[in-house]
Amino acid sequence: MKNRNWVFWFIGIGSLIFMGVVLYENYTYATALDKDHQGLFGDMFGASNALFTGLSFTGVIIAILLQRQELKLQRNELELTREEMKLTRNEFETQNETLIKQQFENTFFQMISMYRDNTEKVSGTIDGKATEGKDLFYKFHKHLIIRFQTFMKDRFNSIEENKLLEGDFYTNIKKENTKFTIAELTKIYYLRSKVVEDELIKYFSTITIILKLVDDSNIKDKFFYISILKSHFTKYETAIIFYQTLSQDPYSTFRKLIDKYRIVDDLDVKLIINTNHFVNYKQKQFMNDFNRQSDQFLSASNS
Template sequence: MMEKVYKVLPEILIWIFTILGILLIPTAILMPFKIREYYKTRIEDYKTIADLGTIGDFIGGTTVALLTAASVFLLLSTIIMQRKEIKISQRSIDELVKQTNASVKQAEEARKEAQITNETMKRQQFETTFFNMVTLHHNNTDKLSNKELKGNDVIKDALKTFSDYYYDFASSIFKKSYLADDYNEVVDFIQALPMHGINEVASVQTSIKAEVVEAYEKLDFRKLIKNKVESRMVKEFQSFAYIRAKEDLIDEAYYKFELDFDGVLSSYFNSITTIIKFLSESEFEKEDQQNGTQNNKIYREILFSQFSPHEMMLVYYFAKYSPSNKWLLEKLKTYNLFYPRLGETLYEFWSVDKKNIEELIGVTDTE
């Protein structure tokens, strides 16, 4: 109730003061004439208006007072009206501010929704491209062909060929060293092999050097190791070629392997490097690297889950020993998912592979 009275009161006062002010103006105008008419018959010796001098002063004072009162009432009315208008303007401004704030909030919400929609579309586009690339790579792997081998068997054969090339280099160096420095021990070795079941050298005439050299060069030390032939020379070869494998010989072997298998595996390797580049250059992996997070490692997990153990090893050797792929060796470290998946049982050069892979994983001797 009181709130309604407060709202109506200024309006009432405006009207009251306005009416009073307006009424006082004609009253002030008429007041001199009314007083003259009243006192005209009551003042002695009144002939002209000048005889009303004292009365005039009174009338003047009265008129001014009325006009002043009228001015005050009208001024009050104006002040109240202005206050009312100011309040109305203030309310309009407050309403405008509220509307502006609401508009800003709506714009911010719209911006956030647009950003979310944009991020969703980007991720959907990224995932569509990624899964298409993985599918294409899987199809390319199934289509691999070399001689009579298909698919993953080509990968297995490639690893065996790489290992064979390394053996050929290591065996050649080892055998040349013995033939040059200790020929007599080679003769004794050839003579002793039939007792270990190696019968292909049984017919060798050890008195003829050409036969000894030919038989020795044809010997496959891997077969002797497999058959557990007890010989100092076999143990020395095993130590030379495998226990302390030579990385420079591995480099030579891979170079020969790369030349021979380029036509077979080039599209396969190109497919892998394209996918790794795509992931590494994506804003999602870059964001993880900047923030130290692993929110997007699922894509690499999906990719590597498509690889067979033999494929994993072949990709490692491709990154490690191909001179143009040092970048790939580093990119495969991301999220530490690739190198820990390499199975030790498939290491072709156990001591060297173990050392290099542990370094890539970040394992030290103290760990």
Template sequence: MSDQPFYKRTVFILFISVSFILGIWYFYPNYLEWTDSKNISYLEKPWYLTNMDNLELPNEVIENSNKEKIGGKYGTYGDSYGSLNTLFTGLAFAGLIISIILQGRELKATRKEMNDQKEVMREQKIESEKQNKILENQHQLIQKQFDESKKQAFLNQYYALLDQRQKILGSLVITKLDGSKLEGNEVIAEYVKGFRSLREQFDTDIHDDEYMNLAWDRLSKKLHKSYDYQLVSYFKFYRMFFSLIQKNDALSDSEKTLYINILKNFISVEEQLLLMWLGCFKKAYNILCCKYSLLSDIYNANLEPIGLKFYKVEAFGNSKTWKQAFEKNKKTEA
């Protein structure tokens, strides 16, 4: 019994108690009658018949006297049942108290179960957050590995393009009238000579972008005996190279700046002069020079009119000489 829950023990005790009381209620009168019949062996005779020991009383008298005697006793017994009513009332009240206690215990058990469920849910939430954190870390790791692979692919392409640039430069060829050939940087130097002659004759009032374009075409036809676009294709390679760096999302801004500066260091002064010439009549090269300050290493008094007419100051980077020239020109125009 001690192993049973509290409410089961209580119900069992109540059942035994009620059964016991009902048993008393049912058998109590019979018990009293049986006890009374044992104790009453004779009826007390009236005083006037005390000397009449041998007198036989009528059965009716004996029966009436016996009932009167027993009735008096049973009246007292009947009054004793009032205590049983009080007992039952007390038991009912006790049952109510026990019911309240049981309900309180059940509520307490329910609250404990709910608290346990909350604790389990809290632990599950913590575990879920840990799992999410692990998944997030895995995602970041995978993303980092992916970015690193993209960056490595970019570096491979970057250095491959640098090698390709050198090959394209080496493929530049001009055959002179005497049969000799100019190759690579010699071709660029020959165009620079033409640009030097051009800028010495340049007049900002009468010359424009069309004039610069015709001058380029005349020089190309003179050197190659026809219109040749080898050099234009070579500088187009730079446009593609800068675009590759700028649009690569695997690089941070600082990394992009680093690789752009590395590439700018490969551009010689002679190449900067030709980029300046091309930018006078080709908008794409003009934008390229201004965006990446590709003309920062060149300055000459003969270059000022061309630079001021066709370019913005951004094309010359941090050159103090060019900044002063633009400021002076601005004051003159004002």
């Protein structure tokens, strides 16, 4: 770029020098002539005005070319400025995302710490025995299983046909388990959960707050943070959360968040009476996910 400018300057300065030399030589030559020949020379020299006009036009072209080069340089500088502004904006967005993520993680891990503290402090009396901490969920789950089986046994023995055949409940337990409905489960769960109701309310409220924190955030890897929360659950906690989920209204905040983030996907089905309950739950969860994704797709298409 600079080399090309020097060419223009060289041509321009060379043209000026050339015109100056021509004028000087003509002037020197004219003054040396006598008066009769000076007039004739003047007429002849007037024809050389075309040369000077051409040189002047060359100067104008050179000026335009130089101005064009300057404008091109300015455009390049503007492009560089725009690129720098874009990089600065990207850097600012990255810093902003990092700051938002740090703020979220600070709150999230504080909530996880609160969850651990609350879980360690839960206490209650189950079947006449005091229990606390995560052991409460094991004891409460065991208590529920006994109550479920007692209910099914009483129902089995109340049928006259079973009495006539001297049917034994425990020899038919697998078949009876499949007859145990979700409505029966949730009714018994609701009644029996009253023995530790206050503790469970605090426990499930904490889980709901953490799930809502993740759900309301703008972070990308939401399921990563959900997996951190789930890693703190024992298998008995997951079973109790499953029972609580079944007992909730499908449109409740707790139920929707549990479904959305697949909190009970890792449930050990050996811990529940009727495995069909989990199968039915997963089918409904799949349909809810499908409907939610369809709504999101339609909203994006309309916008």
